[in-house]
Amino acid sequence: MLELGQNAAPAADLIKDVTEANFMADVVDASNEVPVIVDFWAPWCGPCKTLGPMLEEAVTKANGAVKMAKIDVDQNQQLAAALAQQGLPLQSIPTVVAFVKGRxxxxxxxxxxxxxxDAFVKKVIEAGGGDASGGLDGALEAAEEMLNDGAVEDAAQIYAAVIEEDSNNAIAYGGLARCQIAVGELDQxxxxxxxxxxxxxxxxxxxAAFAQLExxxxxxxxxxxxxxxxxxxxDENNHQARFDLAGAxxxxxxxxxxVNELLELFKRDREWNDxxxxxxxFTIFDALPGNDPVVLNGRRKLSSLIFA
Incomplete structure (x- = not known):
């Protein structure tokens, strides 16, 4: 089951475990897109265990305006040493460093x-030229892109966070439902x-979400x-077979x-099965964006049949 809300696992696209192998890609390069906050920690460090989850929550609440990289200094000693040589004071942990535009x-x-x-995260977002007020529209756009790319849990995390900020946000509720549909959790x-x-x-x-659920x-x-x-x-007049074929x-x-099979069925017997x-x-059209070519062409063809 896809877990949602505050108890959900950190979104994989927002919070990552980073090593020397992917530091350049997931911190330096990634910070050219959005700021990346790096948490240098170790399993034996008591304060790290307190700070880490709190920082993850603060980053998640930012709705994609900032990302987080977690680096275990014990497992990445060469990386820590190289960064220390470049001036980062990593002699004690936890140490949290924000990267913007690769620096x-x-x-x-x-x-x-x-x-x-929260104040630190806000400051970092602003340093990167982002909207530290929450940027709900941007967050919703990011969530939609994640959902379309198959990053369903990441999208769900953002939709849930938007709902916490705006309990009357229809786009977020619809998106959250579509995330559940995408993983087969129809009852959820x-x-x-x-x-x-x-x-x-x-x-x-x-x-639209109700139509997709149906x-x-x-x-x-x-x-x-x-x-x-x-x-x-x-039997080309087997209307039930044509209807079932459209569903399949x-x-x-x-x-x-x-859509074409349903149009053909409507053309043959518009009154079949009520x-x-x-x-x-109409259910298919409602489930798709209004500007989808399938919707535009389908509605046009249906109208021509109705008024023929």
Whole structure:
């Protein structure tokens, strides 16, 4: 099950264990995109065990405006020595160093209160030219990109953080539900959507997520493509086979093909099964962005059939 909320594991794209092998890529190079806060720690260090989780929480709350790298100095002694030679005071730990545009810009040593960590993170974000106020729009864009790239847990972490900041953010609720759908946790997705505040329950992102949930439940019961194609080939007026084929095609990611089968079914018998073809088309359209070519072409073709 995908765990969400404050008790979720750190987002892999935001918080990483870094070694000498990937220090350049995940700290120096990455800091050209967003600031990277590096936590130098060791397993035997008591203050490190206190500071680390607090710093992870502060970074996660920044909604992608800053990243964190964790470096075990015992396991990366050569790296620590090389950085010390370049002027970083790593004789005591924990030591926290912020990198912006490939260079260290700020640091502190020892455990500090959560309020100071939040202030440090805010200062680092501003040093990198970012929006330290939360930047919810930017966070939502980052989460959507993560979800599209398959980084579902990372996206869910950000959507959950946005909801904590703005409990009426329909985009965040819809995105969180879509994360659950993406990992097959359909009941969890339904629980997220059922928990949406009433005043935003009819907004487009919520309706889109409900549509995706309905399609996902249908996909779980869809039949084999080859058998459905064979049944339709044997009888092109087998409306149930065509309808089921559309569902199987959608489940297989062939959305445009699914829409075409439903359009064909509507053309042959628009009243079949209480207008099931049109209803299913609207469900697919609602689940997709309004500017998706499949939606635009599908709606145009459906309209031409309705008014023919």
């Amino acid at each position: 260290p810009v700020d640091m502190f040593q020892g455990a500090v209160p959560a309020s100071e960590l 997705a339904e629980a997220v959507l059922n928990g949406v505040p009433a005043e935003i329950s009819s907004e487009a992102p919520i309706e 399609l996902a439940r249908q996909a779980a019961n869809s039949g084999p493509l080859d058998e459905l194609k064979a049944a339709l080939a044997a 095609l959608h489940a297989a990611g062939q959305v445009e093909e699914a 207008g099931a073809a049109k209803q299913q088309l």
